[in-house]
Amino acid sequence: MIKETLNARRLLCPLPVIRTQDKVKQLKAGDQLEVICTDPGVMQDIPTWCRINGHKVLETKVCDHEYSITLEVGA
Amino acid sequence: MSRQRKAVALISGGLDSMLAAKIVMEQGVHVEGINFFTGFCVEGHTHAIRENDKAKPKRNNALWVAEQLGIKLHIVDVVEEYKKVLINPKHGYGTHMNPCLDCKIFMVNKAKQWIVENDFDFIITGEVIGQRPMSQTKSKMPIVSKQSGADDLLLRPMCAKNLPATRPEIEGWVDREKLCDITGRSRKPQMAMAEKFGIDDYSQPAGGCCFLTDKYYSARLVDLWKAQGSKDYELDDVMLLKVGRHIRPEKHFKLIIAREEGEGRFLEGYKKEFTSMHCLSHTGPLALIDGITSAEDLYLAARIVARYGQGRHAEQVDIKIRDKEGSERTLQVKPLTNEEIPKEWYV
Numbered sequence: 191m192i193k194e195t196l197n198a199r200r201l202l203c204p205l206p207v208i209r210t211q212d213k214v215k216q217l218k219a220g221d222q223l224e225v226i227c228t229d230p231g232v233m234q235d236i237p238t239w240c241r242i243n244g245h246k247v248l249e250t251k252v253c254d255h256e257y258s259i260t261l262e263v264g265a
Numbered sequence: 266m267s268r269q270r271k272a273v274a275l276i277s278g279g280l281d282s283m284l285a286a287k288i289v290m291e292q293g294v295h296v297e298g299i300n301f302f303t304g305f306c307v308e309g310h311t312h313a314i315r316e317n318d319k320a321k322p323k324r325n326n327a328l329w330v331a332e333q334l335g336i337k338l339h340i341v342d343v344v345e346e347y348k349k350v351l352i353n354p355k356h357g358y359g360t361h362m363n364p365c366l367d368c369k370i371f372m373v374n375k376a377k378q379w380i381v382e383n384d385f386d387f388i389i390t391g392e393v394i395g396q397r398p399m400s401q402t403k404s405k406m407p408i409v410s411k412q413s414g415a416d417d418l419l420l421r422p423m424c425a426k427n428l429p430a431t432r433p434e435i436e437g438w439v440d441r442e443k444l445c446d447i448t449g450r451s452r453k454p455q456m457a458m459a460e461k462f463g464i465d466d467y468s469q470p471a472g473g474c475c476f477l478t479d480k481y482y483s484a485r486l487v488d489l490w491k492a493q494g495s496k497d498y499e500l501d502d503v504m505l506l507k508v509g510r511h512i513r514p515e516k517h518f519k520l521i522i523a524r525e526e527g528e529g530r531f532l533e534g535y536k537k538e539f540t541s542m543h544c545l546s547h548t549g550p551l552a553l554i555d556g557i558t559s560a561e562d563l564y565l566a567a568r569i570v571a572r573y574g575q576g577r578h579a580e581q582v583d584i585k586i587r588d589k590e591g592s593e594r595t596l597q598v599k600p601l602t603n604e605e606i607p608k609e610w611y612v
């Protein structure tokens with residue numbers, strides 16, 4: 191299992207979702223990805239994208255106008 | 266047993282494309298969604314920037330629709346490729362800077378490439394004859410099919426019965442009888458269908474699916490092209506045209522002034538690409554200066570920025586100027602009055 195971080199700061203939705211989608215394509219089931227963003231829309235969009243595509247959101251954090259979502263890649 | 270057929274549906278986030286996908290799914294076809302990000306899409310963006318809009322729901326409607334339908338959604342970044350569509354549309358622009366017909370052809374063509382690469386059988390769109398004056402008239406429908414290269418693999422379930430049969434219908438992958446014959450601008454048939462399917466929450470963008478149908482946004486884009494002397498843009502330009510107050514005192518420079526805190530924070534992110542200004546002596550907004558400026562221009566810009574701060578009635582205010590490299594200096598200026606800023610300067 192590997193854990194990677196994706197910097198999606200300053201990108202506006204849906205770009206953080208697109209970058210997440212592209213990054214996840216390079217990962218394997220069980221790998222983890224933390225996406226760090228500044229657009230609050232990701233708190234809704236990335237979990238929706240995960241539900242649609244069978245990935246699991248492990249943790250969401252909000253800190254000083256930054257939003258972080260950690261997901262586990264599904265099978 | 267014949268294999269299950271697969272279709273990709275262009276999902277904009279609106280009701281029509283949602284219903285089109287649903288009708289075909291009901292016929293046992295495996296459907297996945299595709300959504301193209303041109304940079305101009307209405308979804309997200311400004312409400313993600315503006316503090317005042319925080320109360321509004323921030324969902325991305327294309328993702329939301331896909332979840333309601335229970336299908337996968339592939340979001341494709343076409344920002345770079347879309348430039349040639351917008352800069353030089355073969356079929357021209359609509360009421361504003363929206364090149365709808367070329368845009369449709371482009372998207373269906375991308376979907377065609379996608380079905381070939383992913384071994385899908387056909388393409389679905391939510392187009393309805395007569396719904397949009399430029400791109401969805403009966404005479405335009407074959408143009409999209411032909412020029413996109415999708416030909417008879419493009420099925421429009423919402424109005425299929427009013428169009429010649431396509432391959433999915435001829436081959437029996439879908440039953441033509443169960444498709445629709447909707448025409449015109451009335452939304453009633455779609456609303457009735459939504460009710461039948463139990464869909465009660467959907468987005469209905471008034472103008473279209475992107476900012477290019479917006480009069481004010483289009484005017485800013487045209488202004489940008491005029492000022493730079495060429496029709497070109499980067500994604501940052503597209504974003505910045507959505508944010509702040511744009512004031513152009515001279516052809517060679519304009520100010521982008523934040524209207525509230527959220528916009529100010531967004532513009533902060535561009536301080537390494539633009540000269541920026543804000544008021545030191547009073548509370549005031551952040552402004553970016555787009556263009557190459559002389560000392561005289563900067564002085565005028567500082568007076569304009571001062572007008573939008575709390576010190577607008579003061580005799581003198583201090584404006585800090587920061588260049589791209591980070592060196593800073595302060596100018597003392599008298600704020601311009603409203604009357605001293607001609608209406609034509611506002612973009």
Ligand code: SF4
Pocket residue numbers: 363364365366368369400472473474475476477478
């Ligand atoms: S409204 Fe915008 S996205 Fe929709 S077809 Fe027209 S140009 Fe394309």
